[in-house]
Amino acid sequence: MPLKLIQRGEVWYIRGTVGAGKESRAVYETTRLRDKKLAAQYRRKREAEIVRDMLEPRTFADAAKAHGERGGSLRFVDRLSKHFGKRDLSSIRQVDLEAAGRAIYPDCSRETxxxxxxxxxxxxxxxxxxxxxxxxxxxxxxxxxxxxRIIRAQPTRAGSKPTTYDQAAKFVEAMSPAAGMLMTFLFYTGMRPIEAFMLEATDVNVPGRWVSLSHTKTGEPRGVPMHEFLVPLLEALVGRGGRVFRTQRGLPYEEKDEGGGQMKSAILGARRRSKVPGISPYTARHTVSTQLVVNGVHPHIKDQILGHAVDDMSRHYTNVPQKPLIEAINTLPVSDSWRALEWWEDPIKATKKLAKGTGKRTDLKK
Structure with a gap:
């Protein structure tokens, strides 16, 4: 049957079928409108859109482009676009997605x-x-x-396991101030490294203890609570405007679709100086997740803090207010040694400094 207007409460819905036979498409959706005339205009416009899509199907490339325009991360999307090409998006099924995984990464783990x-x-x-x-x-x-229960021995990827906050403090202490500030931020927000690299001063509400992200891995905007430990650091960094975190040379971090490499030298140097192995920027996210569980934080709150993709339908309808999220993130421990780092006194001035024990000429000493 053609699309018709149906009133549910005060709102008008459209319902019916466009096309015939195998090419038909059933429609039942809200117009979000209460005025019948406006709803009728919406119905005509929507029916025309559906007919157009049936004649010229949307491809995966179309969807990928729209995803990027909405601010979604395009990391790893290019490989998917090459695989699916101009295939009709609606024709892709679960078996096709699984085949894509095997074709693109034939020798990789299920996690990858x-x-x-x-x-x-x-x-x-x-x-x-x-x-x-x-x-x-x-x-x-x-x-x-x-x-x-067979356990297959395989190399452990750096950053795939959590560390303790005492070890994290020791590691950060061995970093240059600019890199240490970024790692400190990651250890007390649980944000993905790429999200922190791209963070703008306008995204941070220091008095409200809140970070608003429009560019995320899942493509959906989200909010991240801020640990009170970060307040003096972010007050200084946000005050200069622009990109919040920058390299020691004052340059913004680059967004790389394949990820990795932005802090490679800083991480390798800190591992060598601190004697703490296996830490990478992603270690912070695993550490926050693990510590929140240890602290008894509810899984729904933890997942909302970390911005995890939600498979459980009950969590699609869970929207925890900001206050419980801020309270949860503040349960993360802070060691005295972390609070005692010299760069807390003047973060902006310290960003140009090197890590302790580096950058000095020793060949001229007698």
Whole structure:
């Protein structure tokens, strides 16, 4: 049947079928309008859009472009675009997504495939569903095989495990101030490194203890609570405007689609000087997640702080207010040695300094 207006309470909905046979598309959606005349205009416009999409199907490339325009991260999306090409987005099924994972990363772990195939694909799909190009769909992510307790020995990737906050403090103390400030921020927000690299001063509300992110991995904007320990640091860094975190040379970090490399020298140097191995920027995120669990923080609150992709439908409808999130992040411990770092006195002035014991000429000493 053609699209018709149906009133539900005070709001008008459109319902019906566009097309016929296998090419038909069932529609039932809200206009979000209370005025019948405006709702009728919406119905005509929406029906025309659906007909156009049926004649000229939206491709994955179209959805990927829209995802980027909405501020979503394009990290790993290019490889998906090359794989799916100009394929009709609505024709992609679960089996196709799993095949893409095997084709793009044939020798990688399920964690890598989940992170670099499923997560960006789902973000692009969700953007397309917001644009009403495709229906909302729940995709099944790679799962750990059941029925076996065999542990396969394999190299441990740096940053894939949490550390203690005492070890983190020791590691940060061995870094140059600019890099140490960024790592401190990561250890007390749990943000993804790429989110911190791109953070602008306008995204940070220091008095409200809140960071607003418009560019995220999932493509959805989110808020991140700020630990009270970070207040004096961010007051200084936000006050200069522009990009919050910069390199020792005062340059903003670059956004790299393949990720990694922005802090390589700083991380390797700190590992050598501190004798604390295995730490990378992503270690902070694992550490925050683990410590919040140890502190008894509710899983829904933890997931909202970290901006985890939500598979459990009950969590789609959970929106925790800011106050409990701020209270939860403030349970993260702060050691006296971390508070005693010299750069807290004047963060801006300290950003140009080198790590202790580096950059000095020793060959001229007798």
């Amino acid at each position: 495939v989940n992170r670099q195939v499923f997560t960006p694909f789902i973000a692009v799909w969700n953007c397309a569903s917001i644009n009403q190009w495709v229906p909302v769909r729940k995709w099944q992510r790679p799962r750990k095989p059941k029925g076996t």
